[in-house]
Amino acid sequence: MSNQEFMQELKKRLKRLPFDEQREAVEYYEGYLADGGEISETPSEVAMKIVSEFAENSEKSNGFTKTWVVLLTIFASPIALPILAAIGAVAFAIVVSAGSIIVSLWATGFALFVAGIATVFCACAIIGQSIATMVFFLGLGLIMIALGFFLSIATIKLSKKSFDGIAKLFNKLLTRRVAR
Amino acid sequence: MNFLTTAALLDSVVLASLSKEDMYGYTLTKAITKVLEVSESSLYPALRRLQKDGHLEAYDQPDNGRNRRYYRITENGKKKLKEYQLAWKNAKGNIDGILLGGAK
Numbered sequence: 001m002s003n004q005e006f007m008q009e010l011k012k013r014l015k016r017l018p019f020d021e022q023r024e025a026v027e028y029y030e031g032y033l034a035d036g037g038e039i040s041e042t043p044s045e046v047a048m049k050i051v052s053e054f055a056e057n058s059e060k061s062n063g064f065t066k067t068w069v070v071l072l073t074i075f076a077s078p079i080a081l082p083i084l085a086a087i088g089a090v091a092f093a094i095v096v097s098a099g100s101i102i103v104s105l106w107a108t109g110f111a112l113f114v115a116g117i118a119t120v121f122c123a124c125a126i127i128g129q130s131i132a133t134m135v136f137f138l139g140l141g142l143i144m145i146a147l148g149f150f151l152s153i154a155t156i157k158l159s160k161k162s163f164d165g166i167a168k169l170f171n172k173l174l175t176r177r178v179a180r
Numbered sequence: 181m182n183f184l185t186t187a188a189l190l191d192s193v194v195l196a197s198l199s200k201e202d203m204y205g206y207t208l209t210k211a212i213t214k215v216l217e218v219s220e221s222s223l224y225p226a227l228r229r230l231q232k233d234g235h236l237e238a239y240d241q242p243d244n245g246r247n248r249r250y251y252r253i254t255e256n257g258k259k260k261l262k263e264y265q266l267a268w269k270n271a272k273g274n275i276d277g278i279l280l281g282g283a284k
Contacts, residue, residue, distance in 0.1 A: 049225045
């Protein structure tokens with residue numbers, strides 16, 4: 001493979017990185033090859049290492065983008081080893097199931113919140129009929145609002161943690177061979 | 181044989197090389213692959229990692245009509261290198277002790 005072909009392939013495989021990261025890597029390898037440097041690996045293996053490093057160490061990216069970058073790298077990889085495909089499938093399944101659990105928890109919280117507000121309104125509506133019933137429903141409504149609110153907040157916190165965790169797990173799987 | 185291939189060791193050898201002189205990708209790769217059994221493509225991620233951690237910095241300098249990106253060690257990097265040197269001494273002593281047995 002000529003240097004030009006190598007760079008073309010490499011650029012293609014780095015497309016999903018932020019622009020600055022791409023440029024930095026491309027300039028490094030252009031300089032390296034221009035100096036007569038040799039590379040014994042394929043462009044996709046080289047790209048894989050660059051992307052893994054980015055996913056692992058980028059300060060800006062949160063758990064979600066990390067997971068995403070790692071997933072995209074797996075699918076972009078032409079080596080397409082069965083094991084990589086398997087890791088990818090598992091990662092995808094975990095992300096999807098974690099996502100659905102989080103969405104359903106959040107929906108529950110939101111529903112509680114809305115129902116609580118409705119209950120408070122109903123309580124106000126029956127004020128003329130029975131003060132005791134009104135107070136009962138008012139209390140019930142406020143409790144629902146509070147529970148719904150806390151459940152929503154907790155879910156958001158939980159989702160950040162779990163995506164971070166998932167990202168770490170798969171980065172470890174992928175970057176175990178980092179120094180090879 | 182493939183004894184020494186951890187990311188920490190790679191980082192320490194890179195820092196040690198740069199503590200002697202500033203280097204660019206090609207010369208640095210030559211220097212590192214001579215002492216460690218790592219592939220050429222391991223260098224860039226290591227450089228990027230060290231750069232993000234503030235252990236080294238890059239600067240461009242014209243060389244033979246084109247720009248070369250040189251890397252130089254920072255004060256932080258020098259501190260880190262001292263840590264690595266100490267860790268290496270300890271690890272080396274421990275491994276020597278068990279691997280070379282009685283030869284004290």
